[in-house]
Amino acid sequence: MNIRHLVESQQFTVPLLMELFERTRAMEKIVARGGTRDYERSIMGTLFYRPSTRTRFSFESAMHRLGGRVLSTEHANEFSSEIEGEKLEDTIRIIGHYCDVIVLRHHEDGGARRAAAVSSVPVINAGDGTGGQHPTQALLDLYTIYRECRTLDGLSVALIGALDQGRTARSLAYLLGKFDRTKLYFIAPEEMQIKPDILDYLDKHGVSYECSATAGDILSHADVVYQTRIDRARLQKSDIDLTPYNIDGAVLSRMKDDAIIMHPLPRSVEIDHAVDDDPRAAYFRQTQNGLYVRMALLTMLLESE
Amino acid sequence: MNIRHLVESQQFTVPLLMELFERTRAMEKIVARGGTRDYERSIMGTLFYRPSTRTRFSFESAMHRLGGRVLSTEHANEFSSEIEGEKLEDTIRIIGHYCDVIVLRHHEDGGARRAAAVSSVPVINAGDGTGGQHPTQALLDLYTIYRECRTLDGLSVALIGALDQGRTARSLAYLLGKFDRTKLYFIAPEEMQIKPDILDYLDKHGVSYECSATAGDILSHADVVYQTRIDRARLQKSDIDLTPYNIDGAVLSRMKDDAIIMHPLPRSVEIDHAVDDDPRAAYFRQTQNGLYVRMALLTMLLESE
Amino acid sequence: MNIRHLVESQQFTVPLLMELFERTRAMEKIVARGGTRDYERSIMGTLFYRPSTRTRFSFESAMHRLGGRVLSTEHANEFSSEIEGEKLEDTIRIIGHYCDVIVLRHHEDGGARRAAAVSSVPVINAGDGTGGQHPTQALLDLYTIYRECRTLDGLSVALIGALDQGRTARSLAYLLGKFDRTKLYFIAPEEMQIKPDILDYLDKHGVSYECSATAGDILSHADVVYQTRIDRARLQKSDIDLTPYNIDGAVLSRMKDDAIIMHPLPRSVEIDHAVDDDPRAAYFRQTQNGLYVRMALLTMLLESE
Numbered sequence: 001m002n003i004r005h006l007v008e009s010q011q012f013t014v015p016l017l018m019e020l021f022e023r024t025r026a027m028e029k030i031v032a033r034g035g036t037r038d039y040e041r042s043i044m045g046t047l048f049y050r051p052s053t054r055t056r057f058s059f060e061s062a063m064h065r066l067g068g069r070v071l072s073t074e075h076a077n078e079f080s081s082e083i084e085g086e087k088l089e090d091t092i093r094i095i096g097h098y099c100d101v102i103v104l105r106h107h108e109d110g111g112a113r114r115a116a117a118v119s120s121v122p123v124i125n126a127g128d129g130t131g132g133q134h135p136t137q138a139l140l141d142l143y144t145i146y147r148e149c150r151t152l153d154g155l156s157v158a159l160i161g162a163l164d165q166g167r168t169a170r171s172l173a174y175l176l177g178k179f180d181r182t183k184l185y186f187i188a189p190e191e192m193q194i195k196p197d198i199l200d201y202l203d204k205h206g207v208s209y210e211c212s213a214t215a216g217d218i219l220s221h222a223d224v225v226y227q228t229r230i231d232r233a234r235l236q237k238s239d240i241d242l243t244p245y246n247i248d249g250a251v252l253s254r255m256k257d258d259a260i261i262m263h264p265l266p267r268s269v270e271i272d273h274a275v276d277d278d279p280r281a282a283y284f285r286q287t288q289n290g291l292y293v294r295m296a297l298l299t300m301l302l303e304s305e
Numbered sequence: 306m307n308i309r310h311l312v313e314s315q316q317f318t319v320p321l322l323m324e325l326f327e328r329t330r331a332m333e334k335i336v337a338r339g340g341t342r343d344y345e346r347s348i349m350g351t352l353f354y355r356p357s358t359r360t361r362f363s364f365e366s367a368m369h370r371l372g373g374r375v376l377s378t379e380h381a382n383e384f385s386s387e388i389e390g391e392k393l394e395d396t397i398r399i400i401g402h403y404c405d406v407i408v409l410r411h412h413e414d415g416g417a418r419r420a421a422a423v424s425s426v427p428v429i430n431a432g433d434g435t436g437g438q439h440p441t442q443a444l445l446d447l448y449t450i451y452r453e454c455r456t457l458d459g460l461s462v463a464l465i466g467a468l469d470q471g472r473t474a475r476s477l478a479y480l481l482g483k484f485d486r487t488k489l490y491f492i493a494p495e496e497m498q499i500k501p502d503i504l505d506y507l508d509k510h511g512v513s514y515e516c517s518a519t520a521g522d523i524l525s526h527a528d529v530v531y532q533t534r535i536d537r538a539r540l541q542k543s544d545i546d547l548t549p550y551n552i553d554g555a556v557l558s559r560m561k562d563d564a565i566i567m568h569p570l571p572r573s574v575e576i577d578h579a580v581d582d583d584p585r586a587a588y589f590r591q592t593q594n595g596l597y598v599r600m601a602l603l604t605m606l607l608e609s610e
Numbered sequence: 611m612n613i614r615h616l617v618e619s620q621q622f623t624v625p626l627l628m629e630l631f632e633r634t635r636a637m638e639k640i641v642a643r644g645g646t647r648d649y650e651r652s653i654m655g656t657l658f659y660r661p662s663t664r665t666r667f668s669f670e671s672a673m674h675r676l677g678g679r680v681l682s683t684e685h686a687n688e689f690s691s692e693i694e695g696e697k698l699e700d701t702i703r704i705i706g707h708y709c710d711v712i713v714l715r716h717h718e719d720g721g722a723r724r725a726a727a728v729s730s731v732p733v734i735n736a737g738d739g740t741g742g743q744h745p746t747q748a749l750l751d752l753y754t755i756y757r758e759c760r761t762l763d764g765l766s767v768a769l770i771g772a773l774d775q776g777r778t779a780r781s782l783a784y785l786l787g788k789f790d791r792t793k794l795y796f797i798a799p800e801e802m803q804i805k806p807d808i809l810d811y812l813d814k815h816g817v818s819y820e821c822s823a824t825a826g827d828i829l830s831h832a833d834v835v836y837q838t839r840i841d842r843a844r845l846q847k848s849d850i851d852l853t854p855y856n857i858d859g860a861v862l863s864r865m866k867d868d869a870i871i872m873h874p875l876p877r878s879v880e881i882d883h884a885v886d887d888d889p890r891a892a893y894f895r896q897t898q899n900g901l902y903v904r905m906a907l908l909t910m911l912l913e914s915e
Contacts, residue, residue, distance in 0.1 A: 034651040041339040043369050045362065053683045054704055057655065061708035064653050064679040069369040073358045074685065075379065086571035094359060094570065097593040098366035266700060288707040346644040348674050350667065374674040378663045380684070395876060399664060402898040403671035 037067035045099035138171035161228030328601035342372035350404035443476030466533030633906035647677035655709035748781035771838030
């Protein structure tokens with residue numbers, strides 16, 4: 001099984017996901033042993049048009065743990081002092097001479113697809129546009145559920161927050177829809193509820209779901225609570241009470257003993273720091289899984305060369 | 306033969322150019338084999354006072370393919386949070402303790418020469434000032450002609466664009482003047498024609514040339530067409546028609562079958578994207594050659610230690 | 611002897627200083643031999659919330675000479691494009707998954723202590739706040755005196771400049787106070803004289819010192835002259851003559867033959883460039899020692915893992 005570029009999470013079939021996750025599990029062991037030098041002749045270029053230190057560090061650490069090397073910029077728009085901007089396609093063609101894989105964060109929706117279309121080396125989408133894709137986040141989210149719950153079948157997953165714009169929640173809903181007996185709960189203020197395109201997709205694939213403005217009893221039987229941030233400035237009624245969408249000790253006490261709490265981070269007030277020490281708080285393990293998933297992905301793409 | 310620092314392209318005699326190009330050819334083969342680890346104990350510092358991601362990546366990729374390591378900054382003016390600017394000479398003395406070769410892009414003409422004068426390690430000028438030098442660009446341009454045309458003698462080379470300010474065109478004219486039976490054509494709007502200092506140099510060395518405001522029949526018998534960008538904002542008459550200075554399919558159809566089109570990139574409208582797929586379009590191969598030339602140069606300077 | 615994090619220079623006892631300096635001496639020899647690869651599986655993350663190219667390069671070069679790898683940012687405040695700032699504690703918890711040691715420059719006093727409190731990997735304070743600590747600078751200063759004077763006992767050390775705010779001068783005074791028969795001279799405009807907390811500390815430990823507005827005869831019998839910058843803008847009387855606080859050829863001629871002049875750099879006018887070539891000018895050797903001290907420190911912290 002083979003992919004050349006990673007543009008969007010939709011590229012992943014269930015068998016390809018399982019292959020990726022098997023590799024990811026192997027990467028955990030490799031890191032525990034101190035990494036490998038198998039890729040010491042490979043160069044990864046991280047070409048970020050918008051800074052995102054966490055995502056960049058995660059990819060770069062992954063490449064270093066594989067033994068590889070890194071070219072890095074967080075200000076790819078300063079590509080040249082001579083001309084204001086150059087076509088992304090030209091940039092990709094040139095950078096492809098300097099490295100063996102390109103990790104691209106672009107500010108325009110579809111930027112990664114345009115890059116992949118002309119690139120001589122594999123391109124990994126590390127987030128494009130605001131309504132665009134961030135597929136490695138979706139993959140590490142799914143892997144975290146798989147790793148923590150030991151299965152992806154028959155799970156009840158509650159997604160909470162600004163679900164209309166949250167590309168992580170959207171992508172996760174999409175990927176979970178591929179597995180048997182998934183039950184999804186979308187919990188959000190009405191104006192931020194998940195968009196119809198996702199619901200249409202779930203309907204078509206016979207996935208069970210509920211939309212709700214309040215968590216009610218849902219969190220007490222969910223296997224996974226996936227929390228995202230609500231940007232208060234986006235709310236029309238500024239006096240709306242957002243605390244029902246937050247997770248604190250009281251919410252925690254109602255959750256199942258083997259449930260997990262996830263968050264793509266960075267967080268604001270929506271998860272109380274008192275929750276951090278509970279073993280069900282999986283969000284820091286989630287970021288760590290990002291390292292392993294990205295290592296696994298890099299090996300898949302570099303082998304496809 | 307030996308150089309300690311690379312400050313300007315004038316340092317290169319024909320025998321030194323040939324030595325560099327022989328090394329460059331060897332580097333192509335080394336990269337095809339996956340690079341070397343011969344320089345794994347060497348550190349290159351890229352000290353850029355102005356960002357230029359492409360040039361920086363080219364140098365850093367070169368160092369990585371040699372097995373070496375890289376310290377990197379694109380904002381060397383933020384050298385310290387405590388004092389506004391420090392003398393370049395002090396900075397170079399200090400950075401020389403941290404690396405084995407310094408790649409410097411400085412915003413002042415003559416910055417590289419000042420750095421070389423005090424540096425304890427080799428300094429490579431990666432562009433200084435606006436009217437200054439960018440010698441590795443000149444060397445990769447010349448190497449590209451040598452590689453594509455298999456000779457540097459007896460070539461007809463047309464240089465098109467804003468030749469008065471274009472340091473790449475100026476440097477290339479200078480270097481080509483060292484070879485036998487070169488014929489140069491300078492094609493530019495009158496106010497942007499190549500400056501007399503270059504013409505004086507060519508006269509002194511008996512190099513044949515023509516200056517012209519229009520390409521006319523020149524492009525149909527040129528071996529090399531070196532295209533540069535014209536900044537419309539610099540033109541006094543804003544209604545001047547610049548299309549005669551562009552290259553498109555029609556121009557291409559008049560060119561010789563074994564001619565090549567070069568451009569230092571980034572480009573704007575002056576080369577139509579329809580030209581990219583023609584085998585005579587050499588500008589992406591040209592940037593790739595930058596990698597090999599910089600590898601070769603790094604080995605020359607690190608050996609001179 | 612063991613330290614887990616380096617937060618402040620006060621962590622160092624005399625025996626720990628001596629262990630560090632012994633390691634530092636060994637690092638000088640390792641660098642002379644071209645470095646080591648002992649730490650080739652280790653990753654250092656340099657997390658700078660304020661740019662400081664010199665300090666960053668010094669740490670990164672240290673890690674490279676040890677064979678290790680580096681993740682780097684000078685703009686850690688651009689940690690995410692999605693949320694304005696995230697709690698430092700969350701950032702540290704996440705970055706700890708991606709590297710084996712974190713070098714932190716933070717803009718708030720106490721930032722390093724907060725980071726160390728939650729970090730799963732060693733944290734090195736590379737400067738926090740303005741009134742905060744910069745312990746590796748203090749250590750390299752002390753090592754330079756030890757290396758140049760071959761002892762730390764019985765030295766007469768003159769500290770000149772804006773001593774009230776100068777964290778380097780303050781830390782050095784603190785560390786020198788640990789050694790036998792130290793004599794300190796604080797030379798500064800009255801309004802910039804060293805603060806009472808340091809003098810209290812020296813009194814308590816029976817360290818001999820003098821405060822003075824002028825150098826007078828002090829420099830002629832000092833073993834070490836530690837010069838720092840005076841920011842003229844901070845002076846209430848803008849017509850005050852600062853030249854008595856500068857070092858030039860005349861001052862040099864009065865100094866002992868085996869005395870040394872130090873400066874944390876960058877300098878402004880306070881040390882004349884004519885002094886640079888005198889063997890007593892130790893400030894460039896001082897920055898070089900920063901490399902060796904940081905290598906030694908990294909090995910101590912990585913071994914404590």
